[in-house]
Amino acid sequence: xxxxxxxxxxxxxxxxxxxxxxxxxxxxxxxxxxxxxxxxxxxxxxxxxxxxxxxxxxxxxxxxxxxxxxxxxxxxxxxxxxxxxxxxxxxxxxxxxxxxxxxxxxxxxxxxxxxxxxxxxxxxxxxxxxxxxxxxxxxxxxxxxxxxxxxxxxxxxxxxxxxxxxxxxxxxxxxxxxxxxxxxxxxxxx
Numbered sequence: 001x002x003x004x005x006x007x008x009x010x011x012x013x014x015x016x017x018x019x020x021x022x023x024x025x026x027x028x029x030x031x032x033x034x035x036x037x038x039x040x041x042x043x044x045x046x047x048x049x050x051x052x053x054x055x056x057x058x059x060x061x062x063x064x065x066x067x068x069x070x071x072x073x074x075x076x077x078x079x080x081x082x083x084x085x086x087x088x089x090x091x092x093x094x095x096x097x098x099x100x101x102x103x104x105x106x107x108x109x110x111x112x113x114x115x116x117x118x119x120x121x122x123x124x125x126x127x128x129x130x131x132x133x134x135x136x137x138x139x140x141x142x143x144x145x146x147x148x149x150x151x152x153x154x155x156x157x158x159x160x161x162x163x164x165x166x167x168x169x170x171x172x173x174x175x176x177x178x179x180x181x182x183x184x185x186x187x188x189x190x
Contacts, residue, residue, distance in 0.1 A: 003060075003081075004021065004026070004061070004083050004084070005053075005082060006062030007071075007072045007075075008062075009141065010063065011089070013161040016183070018062050019186055020170060023181065023184065024179070026060045027059045028061075029061045029062075037065055049065060050078050062085075069141070084157070086157070087160075088142055088159070089160065093161075095135055095138070098127070098134070099128065167179060167183045
Protein backbone atom coordinates (compact mmCIF):
# COMPACT_ATOMS: atom_id res chain seq x y z
CA UNK A 1 0.00 0.00 0.00
CA UNK A 2 1.36 3.42 -1.00
CA UNK A 3 2.10 5.70 1.95
CA UNK A 4 2.32 9.50 1.85
CA UNK A 5 4.01 11.60 4.51
CA UNK A 6 3.55 15.33 4.93
CA UNK A 7 6.90 16.48 6.28
CA UNK A 8 6.48 20.26 6.15
CA UNK A 9 6.88 22.29 9.33
CA UNK A 10 3.83 23.27 11.33
CA UNK A 11 2.12 26.37 9.91
CA UNK A 12 2.96 25.56 6.28
CA UNK A 13 -0.45 24.32 5.20
CA UNK A 14 -0.24 20.89 6.81
CA UNK A 15 -3.88 20.95 7.97
CA UNK A 16 -4.96 21.97 4.47
CA UNK A 17 -2.92 19.10 3.03
CA UNK A 18 -4.62 16.67 5.41
CA UNK A 19 -8.01 17.95 4.26
CA UNK A 20 -6.92 17.59 0.63
CA UNK A 21 -6.06 13.91 1.19
CA UNK A 22 -9.41 13.40 2.92
CA UNK A 23 -11.13 15.00 -0.09
CA UNK A 24 -9.26 12.52 -2.30
CA UNK A 25 -10.73 9.74 -0.08
CA UNK A 26 -7.45 8.57 1.46
CA UNK A 27 -7.45 6.91 4.85
CA UNK A 28 -5.68 9.54 6.96
CA UNK A 29 -4.26 9.40 10.45
CA UNK A 30 -6.07 11.27 13.19
CA UNK A 31 -4.94 13.81 15.77
CA UNK A 32 -5.45 11.04 18.32
CA UNK A 33 -2.87 8.92 16.47
CA UNK A 34 -0.38 11.76 16.58
CA UNK A 35 -0.95 12.52 20.26
CA UNK A 36 -0.58 8.84 21.08
CA UNK A 37 2.63 8.39 19.09
CA UNK A 38 4.40 11.63 19.96
CA UNK A 39 5.50 10.45 23.44
CA UNK A 40 6.98 7.34 21.80
CA UNK A 41 8.89 9.60 19.42
CA UNK A 42 10.17 11.71 22.32
CA UNK A 43 11.28 8.57 24.20
CA UNK A 44 12.77 7.20 20.95
CA UNK A 45 10.57 4.15 21.20
CA UNK A 46 10.17 3.83 17.47
CA UNK A 47 8.64 0.38 17.06
CA UNK A 48 5.07 1.68 17.46
CA UNK A 49 5.74 4.49 15.00
CA UNK A 50 7.43 2.13 12.56
CA UNK A 51 4.41 -0.18 12.75
CA UNK A 52 2.04 2.75 12.21
CA UNK A 53 4.02 3.98 9.21
CA UNK A 54 4.39 0.55 7.59
CA UNK A 55 1.64 -1.83 8.64
CA UNK A 56 -1.41 0.24 9.45
CA UNK A 57 -4.18 0.87 6.93
CA UNK A 58 -3.47 4.60 6.98
CA UNK A 59 -2.34 6.09 3.65
CA UNK A 60 -1.49 9.65 4.67
CA UNK A 61 0.32 11.06 7.69
CA UNK A 62 1.16 14.67 8.56
CA UNK A 63 2.28 16.83 11.49
CA UNK A 64 3.94 15.41 14.61
CA UNK A 65 5.70 13.08 14.91
CA UNK A 66 6.00 12.60 11.15
CA UNK A 67 7.29 16.12 10.42
CA UNK A 68 9.79 16.57 13.22
CA UNK A 69 13.48 17.18 12.52
CA UNK A 70 15.07 14.63 10.22
CA UNK A 71 12.58 11.88 11.05
CA UNK A 72 11.70 11.80 7.34
CA UNK A 73 14.92 9.79 6.86
CA UNK A 74 13.70 6.99 9.13
CA UNK A 75 10.32 7.07 7.42
CA UNK A 76 12.00 6.77 4.03
CA UNK A 77 14.16 3.81 5.10
CA UNK A 78 11.19 2.08 6.69
CA UNK A 79 9.03 2.81 3.63
CA UNK A 80 11.36 3.18 0.62
CA UNK A 81 8.48 3.23 -1.89
CA UNK A 82 6.57 5.94 -0.06
CA UNK A 83 6.16 9.54 -1.16
CA UNK A 84 6.80 12.71 0.79
CA UNK A 85 5.26 16.16 0.59
CA UNK A 86 7.17 19.18 1.83
CA UNK A 87 4.75 22.04 2.39
CA UNK A 88 6.47 25.42 2.48
CA UNK A 89 5.68 29.09 2.78
CA UNK A 90 7.60 32.35 2.82
CA UNK A 91 9.91 32.31 5.87
CA UNK A 92 8.67 35.59 7.33
CA UNK A 93 5.05 34.55 6.84
CA UNK A 94 5.81 31.21 8.45
CA UNK A 95 7.39 32.80 11.51
CA UNK A 96 4.54 35.28 11.91
CA UNK A 97 2.01 32.46 11.64
CA UNK A 98 3.94 30.42 14.19
CA UNK A 99 3.88 33.39 16.58
CA UNK A 100 0.11 33.83 16.16
CA UNK A 101 -0.48 30.11 16.62
CA UNK A 102 1.68 29.89 19.74
CA UNK A 103 0.86 33.34 21.08
CA UNK A 104 4.62 34.10 20.85
CA UNK A 105 5.45 31.31 23.28
CA UNK A 106 6.88 27.80 23.15
CA UNK A 107 4.65 26.10 25.69
CA UNK A 108 1.06 26.68 24.58
CA UNK A 109 0.44 23.25 23.02
CA UNK A 110 1.20 19.80 24.48
CA UNK A 111 4.89 19.07 23.96
CA UNK A 112 5.20 22.60 22.52
CA UNK A 113 8.28 23.55 24.49
CA UNK A 114 9.90 20.20 23.71
CA UNK A 115 9.25 20.62 19.98
CA UNK A 116 10.61 24.14 19.96
CA UNK A 117 13.71 23.21 21.95
CA UNK A 118 14.58 20.34 19.68
CA UNK A 119 13.59 21.93 16.39
CA UNK A 120 14.75 25.50 16.90
CA UNK A 121 17.12 25.40 19.90
CA UNK A 122 15.08 27.73 22.09
CA UNK A 123 14.41 26.73 25.66
CA UNK A 124 12.91 30.06 26.65
CA UNK A 125 9.23 30.87 26.62
CA UNK A 126 9.19 33.94 24.35
CA UNK A 127 10.10 33.13 20.73
CA UNK A 128 10.18 36.69 19.37
CA UNK A 129 13.84 37.38 20.27
CA UNK A 130 14.79 34.17 18.43
CA UNK A 131 13.20 35.04 15.09
CA UNK A 132 16.45 34.73 13.11
CA UNK A 133 17.22 31.35 14.68
CA UNK A 134 13.74 30.04 13.98
CA UNK A 135 13.83 31.17 10.36
CA UNK A 136 17.34 29.84 9.87
CA UNK A 137 16.38 26.40 11.24
CA UNK A 138 13.18 26.37 9.18
CA UNK A 139 15.06 27.13 5.95
CA UNK A 140 17.90 24.75 6.81
CA UNK A 141 15.51 21.85 7.41
CA UNK A 142 13.62 22.51 4.17
CA UNK A 143 16.92 22.52 2.27
CA UNK A 144 18.01 19.29 3.99
CA UNK A 145 14.81 17.54 2.91
CA UNK A 146 15.18 18.77 -0.67
CA UNK A 147 18.81 17.64 -0.70
CA UNK A 148 17.92 14.20 0.71
CA UNK A 149 15.45 13.59 -2.10
CA UNK A 150 17.47 15.15 -4.95
CA UNK A 151 18.24 11.69 -6.37
CA UNK A 152 14.64 10.58 -5.76
CA UNK A 153 12.64 13.42 -7.36
CA UNK A 154 9.56 11.26 -7.97
CA UNK A 155 9.26 10.73 -4.20
CA UNK A 156 9.17 14.38 -3.10
CA UNK A 157 6.58 17.02 -3.89
CA UNK A 158 7.23 20.59 -2.77
CA UNK A 159 3.94 22.37 -2.27
CA UNK A 160 4.04 26.12 -1.61
CA UNK A 161 1.07 27.66 0.21
CA UNK A 162 1.02 30.49 -2.38
CA UNK A 163 0.91 28.11 -5.35
CA UNK A 164 -2.27 28.51 -7.39
CA UNK A 165 -2.03 24.94 -8.78
CA UNK A 166 -1.87 22.87 -5.61
CA UNK A 167 -4.58 20.43 -6.71
CA UNK A 168 -2.90 19.87 -10.07
CA UNK A 169 0.51 19.25 -8.51
CA UNK A 170 -0.81 17.04 -5.73
CA UNK A 171 -3.00 14.93 -8.01
CA UNK A 172 -0.20 14.48 -10.55
CA UNK A 173 1.99 13.29 -7.65
CA UNK A 174 -0.65 10.85 -6.31
CA UNK A 175 -2.16 9.82 -9.65
CA UNK A 176 -5.64 11.00 -8.68
CA UNK A 177 -8.22 12.98 -10.63
CA UNK A 178 -8.37 16.66 -9.76
CA UNK A 179 -11.45 17.43 -7.64
CA UNK A 180 -13.90 20.07 -8.78
CA UNK A 181 -13.86 21.70 -5.33
CA UNK A 182 -11.27 24.36 -4.44
CA UNK A 183 -8.11 23.23 -2.69
CA UNK A 184 -8.79 23.34 1.06
CA UNK A 185 -7.53 26.24 3.13
CA UNK A 186 -7.68 25.38 6.81
CA UNK A 187 -6.63 27.73 9.62
CA UNK A 188 -7.13 30.75 7.38
CA UNK A 189 -6.29 33.31 10.05
CA UNK A 190 -3.06 31.66 11.12
